[in-house]
Amino acid sequence: MPEGHTVHRLAAEHQRMFGGRPVAAESPQGRFAAGAARLDGRVLVEADAHGKHLLVRFDDDVTLHVHLGIYGKLAFGAVPAPAPVGAVRLRLSGRGGFADLRGPNACELLEPGEVKRLRDRLGPDPLRGDADPDEAWRRISRSRVPVAALLMDQAVVAGPGNIYRAEVLFRQGVDPMLPGRGLSRAVWSALWDDLVVLMAEGVRSGRIDTVRAEHTPEAMGRAPRVDDHGGEVYVYRRAGAPCLVCGAEVRAAVLAGRNLFWCPGCQPSASVGG
Structure with missing residues (x-):
């Protein structure tokens, strides 16, 4: 399972690749089709991490929550993106590139109150400036x-x-x-x-x-x-x-x-x- 520094790197890459711009979202595998449809065309406001949890907030105040678990992988690439290979749960793409998510333990959309509850059950993260x-x-x-x-x-x-x-x-x-x-x-x-x-x-x-x-x-x-x-x-x-x-x-x-x-x-x- 990736340790926290890896998830912070993934957050930074999402911010670099998509931050402040609308993204296209799809679920080639189909298991996250409804979530991808809600994200499609939204602007990525902020990509953040708390511990091993990736939190990507969009302009309708919904947050994509990803926990990779043991088998999850996130791969980035340049556009034009090739056809998805394997069971891609979620693909985000924009002018800066694309990101393919495979096999995560969690891939879900959270409302602001749900994000707060998630953060409240986690301890302080040594990589966060607000950690106590x-x-x-x-x-x-x-x-x-x-x-x-x-x-x-x-x-x-x-x-x-x-x-x-x-x-x-x-x-x-x-x-x-x-x-x-x-x-x-x-x-x-x-x-x-x-x-x-x-x-x-x-x-x-x-x-x-x-x-x-x-x-x-x-x-x-x-x-x-x-x-x-x-x-x-x-x-x-x-x-x-x-x-x-x-x-x-x-x-x-x-x-x-x-x-x-x-x-x-x-x-x-x-x-x-x-």
Whole structure:
């Protein structure tokens, strides 16, 4: 499932390609025919993202809500657009190009009140200027749930996924199994600030890189990471490999149905960060 930085990139591309101009909308697959008919000819006012949710508002104050889920894809191209290939749920097109949406978990039109309800159930997004980290802290500081699980709860923090949660906990030296209420306010602030920086870089580069300058392949004389997610990381999908910092063997476990990665040397049991 795409992490939040990817969805923010998709929002920016919609704004660049269609912002302030009318779009043509169709549903070649047919499953979103009524929604496409309502959008057809409308002006795209604003493309935005909150966590993993893409929100595209049009001039009749209706918002296209897309959640890609595990299998969803958005592909962009230049006009004239070719004939749709595969099950295209929605195609938007205009003078700037076209966008094809396939296999999303959600593709729906929301009225303003429905958009507010969606946003209200999401936690603060580190990539949004209006995010309030104290909102997340209030939930984390009262919780017995491991901090690694809380960081994956989109109602607590919207946007981070499996990679960012593992990496930010490593970078701040936090035991992933530490209960939220065992985290100090200072360490939460450091985790949040790190997410802001790392995810903003992800928006800029289109990949997730989390290693500091002294741990890059060039600095360490090691081979670059080869993985379909791309990017240089400390622990994500490195189970059994030596930690780039301390040399301890990176471990993995399943937490709340997702693979969790950490270094027992840099993130000792019950540590609260360093």
